[in-house]
Amino acid sequence: MIYFDNSATTKPYEEVVDSFVKVSTEYFGNPSSLHNIGGKAEQLLTQARSQVARLLNVKDSEIYFTSGGTESNNLAIKGTALMYRGRGRHIISTTIEHPSVTEAINQLEQLGFEVTFVPVDSDGRVDAKEIEKAIRHDTILVSVMHINNEVGTIQPIKEIGTMLKEYPKILFHVDHVQGAGKVPINFYDCGIDLCTISGHKFHGLKGTGALFIRDGIRISPLLSGGNQELNTRSGTENVAGIVAMAKALRLTIQKRETGIHQMEVIKDILRDELEKIDGVKVHTPKEGSAPYILNFSVRGFRAEVFVHALEEQDIYVSTTSACSSKKKSPSKTLIAMGLPEEEANSAIRISLSFENTMEEAVYAADKIKQTIKQLGEVMN
Amino acid sequence: MERIYLDHAATSPMHPKVIEAVVNVMNSNFGNPSSIHSFGREARLLVDEARDILAKSIGAKRNEIIFTSGGTEADNLALIGIAEAYKSNGKHIISTEIEHHAVLNTCKELENRGYEVTYLPVDETGKVSVDDLKKNLRDDTILVSVMFGNNEVGTLQPIKEIGKVLAEHHAVFHTDAVQAYGLEKINVNEAGIDLLSVSAHKINGPKGIGFLYIRDGIKLLPRIFGGEQERKRRAGTENVASIVGFKEAVIISQQEMHARREKYREWKNVLIKKLQVEEIDFRINGSLENAMPHVINISFPGTNVEAMLVNMDLSGIAVSSGSACTAGSVDPSHVLVAMFGKDSARIRNSIRFSFGLNNTTEQIEKAALETAKIVKRMTNK
Ligand SMILES: Cc1ncc(COP(=O)(O)O)c(C=O)c1O
Numbered sequence: 228m229i230y231f232d233n234s235a236t237t238k239p240y241e242e243v244v245d246s247f248v249k250v251s252t253e254y255f256g257n258p259s260s261l262h263n264i265g266g267k268a269e270q271l272l273t274q275a276r277s278q279v280a281r282l283l284n285v286k287d288s289e290i291y292f293t294s295g296g297t298e299s300n301n302l303a304i305k306g307t308a309l310m311y312r313g314r315g316r317h318i319i320s321t322t323i324e325h326p327s328v329t330e331a332i333n334q335l336e337q338l339g340f341e342v343t344f345v346p347v348d349s350d351g352r353v354d355a356k357e358i359e360k361a362i363r364h365d366t367i368l369v370s371v372m373h374i375n376n377e378v379g380t381i382q383p384i385k386e387i388g389t390m391l392k393e394y395p396k397i398l399f400h401v402d403h404v405q406g407a408g409k410v411p412i413n414f415y416d417c418g419i420d421l422c423t424i425s426g427h428k429f430h431g432l433k434g435t436g437a438l439f440i441r442d443g444i445r446i447s448p449l450l451s452g453g454n455q456e457l458n459t460r461s462g463t464e465n466v467a468g469i470v471a472m473a474k475a476l477r478l479t480i481q482k483r484e485t486g487i488h489q490m491e492v493i494k495d496i497l498r499d500e501l502e503k504i505d506g507v508k509v510h511t512p513k514e515g516s517a518p519y520i521l522n523f524s525v526r527g528f529r530a531e532v533f534v535h536a537l538e539e540q541d542i543y544v545s546t547t548s549a550c551s552s553k554k555k556s557p558s559k560t561l562i563a564m565g566l567p568e569e570e571a572n573s574a575i576r577i578s579l580s581f582e583n584t585m586e587e588a589v590y591a592a593d594k595i596k597q598t599i600k601q602l603g604e605v606m607n
Numbered sequence: 608m609e610r611i612y613l614d615h616a617a618t619s620p621m622h623p624k625v626i627e628a629v630v631n632v633m634n635s636n637f638g639n640p641s642s643i644h645s646f647g648r649e650a651r652l653l654v655d656e657a658r659d660i661l662a663k664s665i666g667a668k669r670n671e672i673i674f675t676s677g678g679t680e681a682d683n684l685a686l687i688g689i690a691e692a693y694k695s696n697g698k699h700i701i702s703t704e705i706e707h708h709a710v711l712n713t714c715k716e717l718e719n720r721g722y723e724v725t726y727l728p729v730d731e732t733g734k735v736s737v738d739d740l741k742k743n744l745r746d747d748t749i750l751v752s753v754m755f756g757n758n759e760v761g762t763l764q765p766i767k768e769i770g771k772v773l774a775e776h777h778a779v780f781h782t783d784a785v786q787a788y789g790l791e792k793i794n795v796n797e798a799g800i801d802l803l804s805v806s807a808h809k810i811n812g813p814k815g816i817g818f819l820y821i822r823d824g825i826k827l828l829p830r831i832f833g834g835e836q837e838r839k840r841r842a843g844t845e846n847v848a849s850i851v852g853f854k855e856a857v858i859i860s861q862q863e864m865h866a867r868r869e870k871y872r873e874w875k876n877v878l879i880k881k882l883q884v885e886e887i888d889f890r891i892n893g894s895l896e897n898a899m900p901h902v903i904n905i906s907f908p909g910t911n912v913e914a915m916l917v918n919m920d921l922s923g924i925a926v927s928s929g930s931a932c933t934a935g936s937v938d939p940s941h942v943l944v945a946m947f948g949k950d951s952a953r954i955r956n957s958i959r960f961s962f963g964l965n966n967t968t969e970q971i972e973k974a975a976l977e978t979a980k981i982v983k984r985m986t987n988k
């Protein structure tokens with residue numbers, strides 16, 4: 228079995244599952260409880276927060292745990308927009324964001340906010356200058372993803388952040404869900420005010436995530452209740468899941484040190500082999516893309532057909548992003564890059580983890596070749 | 608020292624079978640339910656199976672269950688989602704003074720948004736009056752939210768009667784069943800409930816997962832936007848492993864409900880008897896008859912709650928002063944204030960015991976004895 232769909236979700240590391248079980252059995256208390264059992268749970272929560280903060284090079288007080296990337300993005304965008312609407316009602320984002328950003332912004336539009344979605348170039352990259360051009364006197368928030376989940380293009384976060392330093396009243400949110408642990412960014416250097424991560428994308432557990440909120444920034448909460456997470460996110464904390472996420476982040480960052488080179492090699496093998504095939508077009512740019520995402524189209528085949536055909540070979544890839552794959556609409560990012568709808572409809576995404584091997588890449592490339600040939604014969 | 612955990616209303620340990628189920632999914636079915644390949648399809652199937660079982664447990668249909676990150680999110684989604692969806696019919700909401708903060712603080716948020724909220728008072732047992740509700744219903748009342756059973760004193764609310772009243776009124780009926788679910792039989796159709804919140808970690812399931820039941824045909828504005836999960840009412844990659852763990856916990860709690868009810872009722876008696884034998888001065892806050900079986904809240908005149916809690920904890924007994932969420936603060940419990948007024952000594956000398964998995968009769972006896980000792984020490988007897 229070759230699992231090449233790690234941008235949709237990853238298999239939790241064994242140690243991560245072990246942590247989850249250990250915390251669930253030995254430290255099951257509610258961190259808000261005053262007694263010893265609650266105290267121990269709170270201690271674990273504090274440690275996990277410190278660990279995540281240290282791994283991301285930020286302060287403990289800047290990490291807020293949530294139920295995942297979608298909640299973090301909603302909280303960041305709506306929480307700041309509602310808190311700072313006195314300053315203005317204009318938001319800037321891009322045309323290639325994840326639906327959890329786009330839809331949150333769309334909701335704000337219904338509440339009277341105005342949005343500019345800045346387009347991207349043919350590599351799927353937004354230009355910091357274009358963002359700057361979109362700035363108005365009433366702009367309060369810029370939200371740009373770090374690594375695009377469909378094609379893997381890395382966005383110029385540092386440039387945008389540096390440019391935004393000239394506009395101290397504008398907050399900068401980054402959806403770092405696809406990058407966390409694998410393509411590190413320094414939040415402070417990049418001038419990031421809010422940053423989203425999601426546990427299940429780096430071998431943690433589904434239903435866990437965090438939002439970095441730079442000290443001094445206040446946001447309006449999405450969930451009211453027991454005032455957990457410094458009044459910013461109510462609800463009994465998922466202590467075991469949070470501890471597991473901290474561990475997953477640590478392991479991923481560790482594995483990166485030794486594994487990132489091999490990952491790049493694997494991606495290159497796949498790219499080289501794919502580019503040799505007649506009818507295949509690779510959409511992921513050669514430069515400035517994540518070392519684990521490769522998006523390509525096979526001319527003449529609908530993506531679903533191809534995904535299922537590869538599945539027959541025990542190779543798991545995906546059509547665009549998992550979230551929109553049910554809709555069967557063409558990849559939003561590819562359309563934004565200017566590709567014709569037909570190509571966008573046949574786009575396949577391979578996404579790697581540090582667990583994938585060179586042998587898998589060679590084998591998969593071979594099977595992809597065969598599959599294209601066979602499907603081609605069937606069609607003709 | 609043997610630690611005795613009598614704070615199951617704050618949170619409960621996962622049942623070993625639940626842990627097994629969760630771990631199984633993490634290792635073998637880690638796919639994203641939205642993926643179209645077999646990993647995704649298997650995960651989707653697991654989520655759907657769980658949804659079926661959860662729905663059946665309250666007499667609902669599968670498409671009426673929305674998974675959330677817990678009870679707090681379910682309450683927030685219910686209140687704000689309904690208020691925003693029905694605001695053209697009016698902006699008046701009725702709730703009670705004794706709700707959990709997940710409801711109360713959401714009501715505050717709605718007040719900030721221009722809604723008007725009436726908080727029904729309760730009697731000395733912690734129960735709201737259906738007549739009060741009737742009197743406060745108005746043409747522009749769009750939502751009534753009354754909890755099923757109170758988390759601090761255990762009192763059950765007249766849910767069925769409220770459901771009957773509301774059958775004649777257009778207001779939508781939400782109940783926070785986070786504490787009652789798993790120990791009280793609930794049928795949303797018989798009780799006329801339109802929305803109901805549940806949280807897994809109160810019934811030996813995982814933390815960070817819950818559900819909101821919403822009756823077919825009722826409009827709800829989502830709060831968390833993104834992918835098309837949960838029929839566009841709650842975006843975010845489904846927490847498959849926890850959902851399966853939740854299902855397991857529901858199966859167990861439904862199977863064992865009757866036995867647990869008997870056992871916990873008996874434990875209340877054991878606790879009371881022991882305190883009587885020890886000649887401790889105490890009063891039950893709430894009602895023994897009209898209460899959930901796992902929660903008992905007791906006032907010990909002459910003591911002080913903070914000192915009690917510290918001493919109980921030192922003796923290895925984990926209890927609480929009220930809800931875990933408010934436990935961190937020194938403010939007196941809003942529930943006890945609603946029952947007895949802010950000048951009553953009871954609001955400063957009451958302890959909540961709540962029973963659950965792994966407790967034994969011996970533990971209850973021992974806890975009662977230790978409590979008696981501490982009370983005697985504190986009251987110089
Ligand atoms: C870029 C990006 N942002 C946000 C999310 C949402 O995260 P989650 O699945 O944890 O809700 C995803 C994945 O689905 C993603 O790829």
Ligand SMILES: Cc1ncc(COP(=O)(O)O)c(C=O)c1O
Nearest residue numbers: 462463677678679707758785806
């Ligand atoms: C009655 C009641 N409602 C809501 C909640 C909140 O649920 P959760 O802890 O899952 O957010 C709790 C428990 O904390 C509760 O007791």
